Amino acid sequence: MRIAFFVNSIEGEAPYYTTTWLALAALARGHEVCYVTPGDFVLRPDDSMLIRATTLDGAKPKKPETLLGALKSKQAKISTIELGEVDVLFLRNDPSEDADSRPWAVYVGTNFGRLAAARGIIVLNDPEGLALAQNKLYFQGFPELVRPTTLISRSIEEIRAFIDSHSRGVVLKPLQGSGGKNVFKIGSKDEVNLNQIFEVASGGGYLIAQDFLPDAVAGDIRLFLMNGRPLERDGVYAAFRRIPAKGDVRSNIHASGRPEAATITPEVLAIAEKLRPKLVEDGMFLVGLDIVGDKVLEVNVFTPGGFPEIAAIVGVDFSDEVITALENKLHLQELYRGRVPNRTLATL
Template sequence: MRIAFFVNSIEGETPIYTTTLLALAALGRGHDICYVTPGDFVLRPDDSLMVRALTLPGASYKKAETLHKDLQGDKTVIETIDVADIDVLFLRNDPSLDAAERPWAAQVGTMFGRLAAPRGVLVVNDPDGLAGAQNKLYFQDFPAIVRPTTLISKNIEEIRAFIDDQRKGVIVKPLQGSGGRHVFKITSPKDANLNQIFEAVSGEGYLIVQAFIPEAAEGDIRFFLMNGRPLRREGKYAAFRRVPAKGEIRSNIHANGTPQRVDITPEILAIAETVRPKLIHDGMFLVGLDIVGSKILEINVFTPGGLDNISQMYKTNFSESVIAALEEKIAMRAAYGRSVTNRELNTL
């Protein structure tokens, strides 16, 4: 099986990224891998879709650090590959990272993923589903019972009125974005910093304002779902709690959040079950839920991260389970041919 990982840039990859762990697991199971970036697609006059892919030797690496070192070094080769010769195109880019500096690149994965699918490639997550999830507005299509009370607006007066109704304060963040960038807590519409925060965040477009959930002070839970169901291996769930640093409201690990073990309760499983039908409908193969209390703050469908922390914490190779699931899908396609659609394969 040949797996192509679509990323924002080769230079931006790190040894602890989930993408690196997935590539390591794929090589360990005997598959070929390559990396593709937004500028690497070529649609030729004969309608053949090609990629200029960065390939690694088909070695079985034992450490993600070694794989990453080779990825950044001189052991890689650029090969022009017909997309039809790729079994899986794994879309692992974050569109928000490209939105400001090179907006042309933000939607390349979904655009060319749509062209790759009818050419026989299993594209995960489904590009049609991802096209509708380019920002946090996608989250509003999920059942209201799992969503915090939310306002989406660019009008400061609307935002002030909403804040006035939320006795415990609100969280303000850009509608388009990721990684905890420009996330602020406001306790009152009279907050002296509200105008400055509004100016800083609204420059990126619409704002999303969510009622503050007190349990957020203890951090959120990143919970992985695969094929619409909790990712589980050896009796352990792929989940962990991210505890914010002192004085921080963001629990993101890169913002000095601390990863901790977490027990998955029936309540958390019920939350996951509530969002499962839409995830399956949209062809979302691998996603990360960010849960606080009985609510989901975000659903990460592009580059859900954290498998490095989770795998080390529980001494379990969850990435191998992800690659094994892709193997099953490719085997199913071989058995049933084109009668199984790309979207069906994504969540079977």
């Protein structure tokens, strides 16, 4: 099996990225991997589709640093190949990273992913589903019961009124964004710097204002779902708690949050079950839920991370389960001779 990992850039990949660990797991199971970036697709006049793939020459690396070092060095082999030479196109980019500097790249994964799926390549997560999730409006499609009270607007008057109606304060963040960038806790509508915060946070468009959840002080739980169900091995779940730095409302690891062990209770599993029908319908193969108390703050469908942190805490690398699932999907595709739609196959 050959897996193509679609990422923002090879230079930007890091050893602690989940994508890196997935690539290593694939290599360890005897598969081939290549990396593809937004500028690497070709659609020729005869409707044939190709990719400019970066692969490795020589021995298969076994460590994250070795893998990325090889990809970024002269050991890397760059060649243009027919898309049909790839079995799985794994979309692991973060569109929000390109929104400001390379707006042309934001929709490349979903647009070319659709074309690849139409040509019989397994594309995960399903590009049609991902197209619906290009920003946090997607979150509003899940049951109200599991979502914090939310306002989406660019009007500072609307936001002030929302803040005034929530005595616990609100969290303000961009509709399009990730990694905890431009996320603010607002205590009241009389916040001295509210106008400045509004200008910074709204630079990319619409804003989300959410009722502040007191439980967030203790951090959130990142729980992975695969094929719509919690990812686990022998009763150990692919999950960890993200603890925010002192004085910070953000628990993102990239924003100085720290990982700790998480207890996955029946209540947490019940929350995940409430999200399952839509995730399955939309072909969301691998998803990261951010849970605080009885609410879900985020549904991460593009490039959820955390496998290295989980492995360090619980001693289980769940990358192997993911690659095994890809093997099974390829088997099902061959068994049904391509008659199962990509969105359906994505969560089987």
